[in-house]
Amino acid sequence: MENIELKILLSKKMGFCFGVKKSVELAKKAIETSNGKVYMLGPIINNPQVLEYFLKKGVRVVDSLHKIPEKSTVITRAHGISPSVLNQILKKRLSIIDTTCPYVKKVQEIAVYLNKNGYCLVIFGDKIHPEIVSVLDVIDNNAIVIDSFSEIEKISKRKKIGFISQTTKNIYNFQKLSSSLLDKTEELRIFNTICKATTERQKSVLKLAIQVDIMLVIGGSKSANTFRLAEICKNQGVKTYHIETKDQMKYEWFHPEAKVGIASGASTPDWVINEVITRLKEWYA
Amino acid sequence: MENIELKILLSKKMGFCFGVKKSVELAKKAIETSNGKVYMLGPIINNPQVLEYFLKKGVRVVDSLHKIPEKSTVITRAHGISPSVLNQILKKRLSIIDTTCPYVKKVQEIAVYLNKNGYCLVIFGDKIHPEIVSVLDVIDNNAIVIDSFSEIEKISKRKKIGFISQTTKNIYNFQKLSSSLLDKTEELRIFNTICKATTERQKSVLKLAIQVDIMLVIGGSKSANTFRLAEICKNQGVKTYHIETKDQMKYEWFHPEAKVGIASGASTPDWVINEVITRLKEWYA
Numbered sequence: 001m002e003n004i005e006l007k008i009l010l011s012k013k014m015g016f017c018f019g020v021k022k023s024v025e026l027a028k029k030a031i032e033t034s035n036g037k038v039y040m041l042g043p044i045i046n047n048p049q050v051l052e053y054f055l056k057k058g059v060r061v062v063d064s065l066h067k068i069p070e071k072s073t074v075i076t077r078a079h080g081i082s083p084s085v086l087n088q089i090l091k092k093r094l095s096i097i098d099t100t101c102p103y104v105k106k107v108q109e110i111a112v113y114l115n116k117n118g119y120c121l122v123i124f125g126d127k128i129h130p131e132i133v134s135v136l137d138v139i140d141n142n143a144i145v146i147d148s149f150s151e152i153e154k155i156s157k158r159k160k161i162g163f164i165s166q167t168t169k170n171i172y173n174f175q176k177l178s179s180s181l182l183d184k185t186e187e188l189r190i191f192n193t194i195c196k197a198t199t200e201r202q203k204s205v206l207k208l209a210i211q212v213d214i215m216l217v218i219g220g221s222k223s224a225n226t227f228r229l230a231e232i233c234k235n236q237g238v239k240t241y242h243i244e245t246k247d248q249m250k251y252e253w254f255h256p257e258a259k260v261g262i263a264s265g266a267s268t269p270d271w272v273i274n275e276v277i278t279r280l281k282e283w284y285a
Numbered sequence: 286m287e288n289i290e291l292k293i294l295l296s297k298k299m300g301f302c303f304g305v306k307k308s309v310e311l312a313k314k315a316i317e318t319s320n321g322k323v324y325m326l327g328p329i330i331n332n333p334q335v336l337e338y339f340l341k342k343g344v345r346v347v348d349s350l351h352k353i354p355e356k357s358t359v360i361t362r363a364h365g366i367s368p369s370v371l372n373q374i375l376k377k378r379l380s381i382i383d384t385t386c387p388y389v390k391k392v393q394e395i396a397v398y399l400n401k402n403g404y405c406l407v408i409f410g411d412k413i414h415p416e417i418v419s420v421l422d423v424i425d426n427n428a429i430v431i432d433s434f435s436e437i438e439k440i441s442k443r444k445k446i447g448f449i450s451q452t453t454k455n456i457y458n459f460q461k462l463s464s465s466l467l468d469k470t471e472e473l474r475i476f477n478t479i480c481k482a483t484t485e486r487q488k489s490v491l492k493l494a495i496q497v498d499i500m501l502v503i504g505g506s507k508s509a510n511t512f513r514l515a516e517i518c519k520n521q522g523v524k525t526y527h528i529e530t531k532d533q534m535k536y537e538w539f540h541p542e543a544k545v546g547i548a549s550g551a552s553t554p555d556w557v558i559n560e561v562i563t564r565l566k567e568w569y570a
Contacts, residue, residue, distance in 0.1 A: 178464055182463060189472070192471055193470065
């Protein structure tokens with residue numbers, strides 16, 4: 001008889017992206033070298049397991065600067081920091097560890113450049129995502145944020161439009177939106193600000209999804225880039241589960257002959273991925 | 286009994302476009318006011334019937350400057366003129382009537398601007414079309430001319446790409462190509478140089494094609510914009526005939542219950558259109 005067993009296929013791009021790795025390292029170093037209390041102004045990245053790690057190390061996560069005593073150390077988010085918040089931090093004489101992802105910093109710079117040069121700025125992003133909040137703050141909210149095709153219809157014709165994206169958006173949708181925006185202007189200047197890691201993961205997950213029966217996409221429930229990976233799999237018609245940890249897996253999702261694809265967001269740590277794989281192997285050894 | 290008869294529906298945008306109207310008027314005026322012989326360096330527009338009109342007025346159409354005696358008047362094409370040809374005309378002390386369409390002039394200016402500012406210039410166009418030949422001459426051939434999706438694949442990744450189009454290309458294809466080009470660069474700067482008349486005609490013909498059984502697209506066999514209109518109709522699956530004049534129409538194409546749509550290129554004169562409509566009415570009065 002043929003040896004029938006569950007097959008696990010991994011996406012080619014897994015683990016922390018460059019920006020997340022850098023942010024986590026900066027935060028770790030700050031904790032090691034700081035004498036006093038270390039505060040985090042909002043979760044450094046959208047992964048609860050990583051956040052838990054920092055909580056165990058004694059870091060306090062707060063949602064407002066008021067909760068941080070003067071002269072403490074404050075770690076700001078990988079998603080960027082608003083100039084107004086930065087000003088308040090400086091006024092309070094806090095020691096700042098700015099972990100803003102360099103790619104998010106670039107989005108802010110391009111937004112400022114397009115604004116200064118008379119482009120009507122359109123951003124593909126989630127209005128309430130911290131990255132977009134920080135970008136909007138840099139340009140005094142002088143932009144149109146869109147998240148769907150129907151929103152393009154509402155944009156009036158402009159002489160010149162600048163178009164950028166949240167770093168973690170779907171590259172295929174960004175391309176389609178770009179082509180639709182051409183209807184609204186004589187000049188369309190597009191900066192592809194979707195970060196390379198995002199694009200690579202999306203392309204890699206698309207390839208994987210068409211080869212498997214079930215997709216497990218591992219990452220924070222609030223992680224925009226993980227959500228997008230799951231969305232791409234679902235659009236391919238494959239049964240897809242977005243989970244944070246092994247504990248959310250259900251035995252009945254699988255069957256012995258299944259091909260299971262595994263992908264993870266840019267802020268999912270290796271240990272969380274490994275635990276999921278181990279559990280699958282335990283169930284179908 | 287119901288009165289069954291052939292129905293004729295006209296596209297909302299017919300007759301000469303702004304640029305063609307201007308070129309033809311300039312040429313007519315030159316003939317009226319000139320004392321000596323008037324020469325045309327290539328067909329002023331791609332419509333044989335209009336050209337015939339000028340031949341009857343005594344204009345000589347030549348394919349080379351060598352065939353024009355010194356001090357004559359030369360009418361250049363609506364599709365634009367190369368700086369090198371212009372230099373030769375000036376050297377020969379010819380009196381020039383430059384009928385270049387203002388929208389083509391704008392394409393040349395934008396091409397120069399993008400070139401000077403370090404963009405890898407990509408042009409959606411036909412390499413041998415006189416408009417593209419004139420644009421390429423302005424920028425010393427420093428551009429990649431593409432006419433299909435497969436050609437994008439061959440373009441290597443660039444820091445910044447400028448993208449423009451021949452004024453008479455298909456707007457839907459230009460949009461799709463723009464979105465594909467985003468894969469090749471961090472910054473894509475698109476100038477929609479497809480002229481308004483082209484876009485309006487294409488959108489109008491698309492609406493018409495889905496309502497009729499047969500499409501007659503009237504215009505010169507070498508007219509790029511007419512060819513595109515016929516192409517759009519064919520892509521909608523409607524039986525489409527690209528004709529120059531009433532004499533190319535065949536009785537057997539039609540039947541009494543047919544709905545016939547009529548569209549025309551930007552260089553098709555009204556009298557040619559009217560003759561086609563008259564013939565149809567004669568057949569199915």
